[in-house]
Amino acid sequence: MFGNFIYFIIVLLIYSTYQPSEDTNFTALETLFLFILLTIIFAVITWLQFQRIEKQVSKESFAKLDHKFHAALTRQSVMAIVLFSLDIYGLNLVSFVSNIPFLSIIPTLQALLFLGLFVFYLAIVWAFAHSPYNALYATGLPRESYILSNISFSVPVLLPWLLLSGIADIINVLPFKLPKQMLATTEGQVLYFLVFLVAVAMIGPLMIQKFWRCKPLEAGDVRTRIENVCRQAGMEYANILYWPIFGGRMITAGVMGLVKKFRYILVTGAFIRFLEPDEIDAVIAHEVGHIKKNHLLFYLVFFVGYMLVSYATFDLLIYGVLYAEPLYGFIGRIGMNQTTLTSSIFSIVTIVIFLVYFRFIFGYFMRNFERQADTYVYTLFDSAKPLISTLEKIAVTSGQPPDRPNWHHFSITKRIDYLKKCETDKSWIGRHDWKIKKSMAVYMTGIILIGAVGYQLNYSETGKQLNQHFFETVIKRELEKTPDNADLYSTLGDIYYSRQNYAQTIEAYEQSIMLEPHNPKALNNLAWLLATCEDQNFRRPRRALGLAQKAAELEKAPHILDTLAESYYVNGKFEAAVATAMRALDLVTGDRSYYRKQLKKFMDSTLKTRTTA
Template identity: 60%
Template sequence: LFRNRIEALCEKTDLKHADILHWPLFGGRMITAGVMGLIGRFRYILVTDALLQHLETQELDAVISHEIGHIKKNHLLFYLFFFAGYLLLSYATFDLIVYVLIYAEPVYRFLEESGIAGGSIHSAVFSFFIIAIFLFYFRFVFGYFMRNFERQADVYVYTVLKSGQPLISTLEKIAEVSGQPMDKPNWHHFSIRDRIDYLQKCESDKRWISRQDRKIKKSIAVYLSFIIIIAGIGYHMNFGKTGKRLSAHLFEKILNQELEKNPENANLYGVLGDVYYNSNRYPEAARAYETAITFKPDNPRVLNNLAWLYATCKDEFIKNPERAVRLAGQALSYEQSPHIWDTLAQSLYETGRMEEAIDAAQQALDLAKGDRTYYKEQLKKFLAAAKAGRI
């Protein structure tokens, strides 16, 4: 009998489903039902023993109508969308959390001096932010939509049945059987009293039904706007110019913090010089490279980078081609690489020593492997300059 009534309701509302199944939730003692599956051929309607035992036929119709409302209003699809929104939010805020961890370094040092391990502090703070975002999103954002989707499913009963009274009496029975206080809400449902009161409003004025639909549409529009903003922030933080600047600034901050602990670490100064150079902060880059070779004068990478900076810098106060020639020569004494020969060639070119520049460029081209286009273009440039009579 019950199966026939459920089947009839599904046929009336054109709800496709694969089967109606027994749901042993809490041993089947809960008066509830559910729908599982987005696609009709994989969709199942679930009912508990208590639902079938305690409800009259019209009340059963009301509960199934409620579940049908979830499908017709695409609530399951929206839930997937909200989960995707959380993943996007987590992705967009990850870098922000890292920035907070880095800039809160003075606080960590104070705690470390109090005897708390630095690694434990970082892990605890990072975990706190991750858990806080998770709880806030699902408790307040996801929970808000769940409660209002449940109310929308409640009022969908008026689409299937003439009255919402069977659902009202069902809610009263749920409170009686479960012993749950009628005024007690939770994060995913309004209280039973709130649900009954809203249904009674709909009984007297059907405009409350459309008001709930409009409320959800407006809420989704606000949520979509929020997600679009978060997506924009996430994109700019990870792929845009803003993100690159922040990443460079963050990297600089980390390097300077490490240098405070290891003030004679030449490798750190070399990397810091690279950060400054890529940010077009040429005076700072020159100082960092000079400090690096002071502590480690046999580093060909730093020698080459400093030589290239002095040879090509647009800032005339920084540019020093003669020193660039000497630095590139030093780098070559430690490593015979095409890019270092190219630096020497460029430095010689900037000093007007064309024949030597051509010889160095030819050495770079001869040593180059793979794509040699750049080195060919460099040699061509120097040959053209020599032919033009640049001395």
């Protein structure tokens, strides 16, 4: 089930890293035909896969059929991701719907549309998997309940993204400048993400339990036992709820919520029916262990850690894509669109980073946190034998091999073996706690180092130089393709100016002006350099004034008039500088402090001239 979380996040990454291309691979009619054809082929292959397994139910051993069923389920779920990728990158479906007005205004709606498409593909898988599932495990679960349980269990993983993205869309639509300006900066985005992550982690369980249609557990012996265990452990909570996942037929329980006001204990109907009173106590003690050992808080830390990893590797990924330019030439010869190729590389690398982080790092801690929650039983009770018997019941009733490996839990066999070791030697409890402390120390050290790398790449002088080199390389490569592009030369001049390479700056601006004589940006920037350059050897006051006058004729903008005023000033025409500075100040709509300072400088020089005269 937890694998579905991974599938949904991968699909979200595939969608979010795709950059729509202006040119599509097929016409709208061809795309529709291929979309329907691929969907039918996928459905037929999925049906054949599970039909074959169902026919073998009475012919092969349970263990072998169980392996085949889960292998087919995983294989077809992955194929659903592949089909979704073909829809995005091969059929360019996003390009066909991105121009729809209401979808372009609120991009989250468009994303939901495509996520709904993936849910449709998975629903096909679950629909055909239902018959062999029932034949193998004799659950008696209706097809509709099986499909809806899979969907309802998986979709909440997208709720944080949905709220995060949806609120950002609303902020961008509303006529308020400050929130938009904050979201336009890296710092603002990080702050927004962190605040939102904490808020969702706190109140998210309230929304999730409503989405799962959980109902309060009625008063009685079971509820009283659960309340007593929580009281003994000193754990507070909002409510104890029925968890209707898969019709309540699974023996399982759970806990969610960082704060007591939004903390819920979840139990299924099978949990109540099949477990003995001391087994119920043991399972609830396990769930209490997750809270007492701060596992939910650590999960929040891991998500922040992933954000740091993604942030730190983003620039490295961009550099990698840049220096893969020779590959573009080869791909171009076989007819693949470069925008699509770049998006594909971003998607693949992003997904690989995500899988490595969550499958191996996050998965490692999940498995060990579950073991630590198992051993927490000894904090409240003398023995974990009731928990061992519960695990044995789960193995029998689920019909799944107890030694099956799992990326987020140790196998039932391994969990039982470890508890038996603790039964004979309690020192194994402390050893595991120490293992987790050491692992967390290593993890935090690694995250701090990665965060430092990210900071260096984005905010240090080295990072700025790397970024400048990156943009210079990109612009020069584009100039090789379009040597008559005046805007590219102007931008190249800006880069050289930031490095104080004044000779190259002048050369780039001059080239831009030669290609486009009426380019106010290049005229203005060159005028400013020639008027104010800190290296006196590059100052040309008269040329600066001529360029600034021409730029001001083309565009009446505050910064252009400021350059003209400065040019008058360096040529000794102080009154003209004052008059022009006043015009610039009148046009300013934002912060006026710089322009007031400029005007004061010019007025002071005018007064000095008059006094001297």
